[in-house]
Amino acid sequence: MWVWAIFGLVAVCIWLLISGVTRLLTRFEYTKRSLLGLFACAVLSLAFGMHVGLSAFGVPPVFGIPLGLALSVALFIALASAMTHVWMSVKLMQFDRTIEQLLDREYLEKARLEDAREKVHGESLKRQGSAQRQRELAERRAQLVSVVDAWQQGGGIARTRSLKVEEWRQAFQSMTDQDLSRERERLKGEIQALSEKTQADEQVRQLRAELAVLDLVVIDRHTPREENPPDIDGLFREEERVKRSLDALRQDISEWRRRRAEFLARKIRLD
16 A cells, blocks of 8 residues: 555656646746856755765665756756746736735725715705705794784784784793793693683684794794705715726726736746
8 A cells, every 4th residue: 555655656746846847947938047046946956966865865876876866856846946936926026016005095995985975875865854844844834824814814903913923923032942832831721721612712813823923933943044064066076086086996906907917827037
């Protein structure tokens, strides 16, 4: 069994040597500098192999010299392969460093794009909510104004009722929010109490008009003031600008990866 193991190990070693020689001959284009490097590898390999063949095993020179030469060849292939691999890695470093920098920028641009999209989305939702709130307040205010106008035009002297409405408005405007809340509860209580008395219909209408004036004051007091909202068109433009920048970065990354692949696909010049 061990004999087959030895044969297998020898076969693997031979395959590695053949692969190494093939790679050295077909993968690289050598210049004076790289040939000098190979010469140095050859000198070191020969010196070490012959030393081992002639003195390490204590065999006669007739066997030691061939053994040393075989070790020298194997060591040369190993050293030359290591040298060319390191040389190729150094040449690849310019591609890898640029791609890594572009990937870092891409990460930052992705974060900026996400932030820009969140700003656009948030401002859109805010404006939708504000518009909905404004519509609701406008509808409620129109209802209250209708109640007040109906009472002013309902009977009696319209000018007198208009003065009464203005008197209520001024009184309510001078109250605090807590006072307005208590006054509102008082008016609602009186309306509920008088609603059961048919002879008090006119008084109920007056109290409802007064309550409507109170609610109008509250609405006017708490209607959100128009602020200077963010320029949503500007937010959209910023989102598009970041998106274009991100697309350009991705094109650059693809281009540098293509260059790297092309570099590896052809013979590598070791200069």
